[in-house]
Amino acid sequence: MSGSDGDRGQREVIVPKGLFDITKLSIVRAHGSRLVADIGAEYLDFASGIASLPVGHSHPEVVKAITAQAQDYLHLCFNLTAYQPYLSLAGRLNNLAPGHGPKKTMLLNSGAEAVENAVKIARYVQKREGLIAFQHSFHGRTSLAAGLTGRVRAIKAGFGLPHPGIFHAPYAYCYRCSSGLTYPNCDIRCLKGLQDLVRYSIPAKQVAALIMEPILGEGGAVVPPVGFVQGVAKFCSDKGIILIMDEIQTGLGRTGAWFASQHFGVAPDLVLTAKALGGGLPLSGVTGRAEIMDAVYPGGLGTTFGGNPVCCRAGLAVIEIIEQENLVVRAAEIGSKLKQGLDQLKEMFPIIGDVRGLGAMMGLELVEDTASKTPAVEATKKLFETCLRRGLLLVSGGTYRNVLRLLPPLIVTDDELEQALDTLKAALTEVIG
Ligand SMILES: Cc1ncc(COP(=O)(O)O)c(C=O)c1O
Incomplete structure (x- = not known):
């Protein structure tokens, strides 16, 4: 998961520690919904610069x-x-x-x-x-x-x-x-x-x-x-x-x-x-x-x-x-496709306490158990890292640090939505069992 040793070393020497270093990645190229890191690995970008890239990376227009x-x-x-x-x-x-x-x-x-x-x-x-x-x-x-x-x-x-x-x-x-x-x-x-x-x-x-x-x-x-x-x-x-x-x-x-x-x-x-x-x-x-x-x-x-x-x-x-490209309507469609897939995951994994959001802004709140709703902070971190290792960049958040958010660009394809849901399922299986 870590970026090249050169970039890592430079970051530590040159940039203050107060800035987040969430993924430890260094990106060299990005197009549409995809990121390419200096280590050669490709990622599906469901962070989109924290909801900043509605038309994806480097749209030609x-x-x-x-x-x-x-x-x-x-x-x-x-x-x-x-x-x-x-x-x-x-x-x-x-x-x-x-x-x-x-x-x-x-x-x-x-x-x-x-x-x-x-x-x-x-x-x-x-x-x-x-x-x-x-x-x-x-x-x-x-x-x-x-x-x-x-x-x-x-x-x-x-x-x-x-x-x-x-x-x-x-x-x-x-x-x-x-x-x-x-x-x-x-x-x-x-x-x-x-x-x-x-x-x-x-x-x-x-x-x-x-x-x-x-x-x-x-x-x-x-x-x-x-x-x-x-x-x-x-x-x-x-x-x-x-x-x-x-x-x-x-x-x-x-x-x-x-x-x-x-x-x-x-x-x-x-x-x-x-x-x-x-x-x-x-x-x-x-x-x-x-x-x-x-x-x-x-x-x-x-x-x-x-x-x-x-x-x-x-x-x-x-x-x-x-x-x-009718992306406002597409955002609603992305929301219903993600919601459907995430609701299915909620049925399978009780760690998912809540599935919510609207359009291309969805979140999973993770809890130790559904009765106490104790925030599953460590599991959230592990899931984020496991998704990343499997090629999916998500965003974590929430006051209690137990929400995983899906913020894809609005040009994301149906195949990419499926890929993200499959990766999330595989990561849940790996981390939670
Ligand atoms: C709702 C909301 N308001 C304000 C901000 C701050 O924006 P910026 O980081 O561009 O200063 C953000 C950033 O995440 C935000 O989500």
Whole structure:
């Protein structure tokens, strides 16, 4: 499983240990859904750069668009001069994002930067500072985004106190309900957590925004009930709180809709994109209602490289390919094929406590036994490693480090889906017996 000794040695000497080194691989080539390592081995990529490659590695149309743009100009800085790739992509996002009425988009470099800017805009508009986020969420690793993230391990631990004014409410993580109840009999009790926050912790009038992932990504592919997401949206509109939907992982087709918010019939005030948007290049966006996006004074927002022309051309190509190849529908199909196969594995291997997800964003939560639901952390690690040794790259995750996630590119073939399920079955047999 380990990469070449040369790369290993260099990594240890040159790069800080704080960066994850999950697979120990060094990759030399990647195409479609496949990776080739320096040791010659080939891998089926069900991580896709952590949900960042909807059209796979080095799609020829993306490469063509990038190359053409590189020949015109690489960088101008949108603060200084306008350019068409930025305007075209921002326009596309305005049209695609959920909700009616005029919208505007600003482009940035990374997911965390989109989170930071959405919060700046919301605080400026509202003249309030408080922020609500959810337990189990992930919003990035800059200091404010890490503060919003609803998990301590590997995000906040050791990095000082989080920013003041951030409050976390329970998410509808039904497999591990914080009230010990079962959906739908629970009447979505977790929504009460929001009322409790504005009753006991911060007056609603001091809350600028609430940020939520419509489906938890790093939290382990947790899909909440429709009533939960709609209840959150209603809470925000009742209290005059800006709803920021973090669709950095779910956006642009991955879940079988352009935006996962659409599964829940919710149109947020601001929606965040990144990952898939650049098709492998660093790019993110904040899209929202024009009157909110326009509120900040000229010069109050900006970045040197955000909306870089080469990245925007890649983004435009990605959206075009998703449309032409009908990949939003394909994502839903991938979801049902994977769900069917994973449910069969659940019947065979009781270590699989829960199979969940939507579209090409599926997760398996692994437990010591189905009654206690004790997280099977070691087995998760072993399964991840065994799948990798057998040629399948997955992503692990979840607050309790016991979720294996399947995040294939949306161009994955049926044969590759079968191959992934077969590998997972063989790995489960090898590790669990
Ligand atoms: C939902 C969500 N928000 C924000 C981020 C942060 O994005 P980035 O790593 O580009 O800063 C991620 C990254 O995994 C994410 O999944």
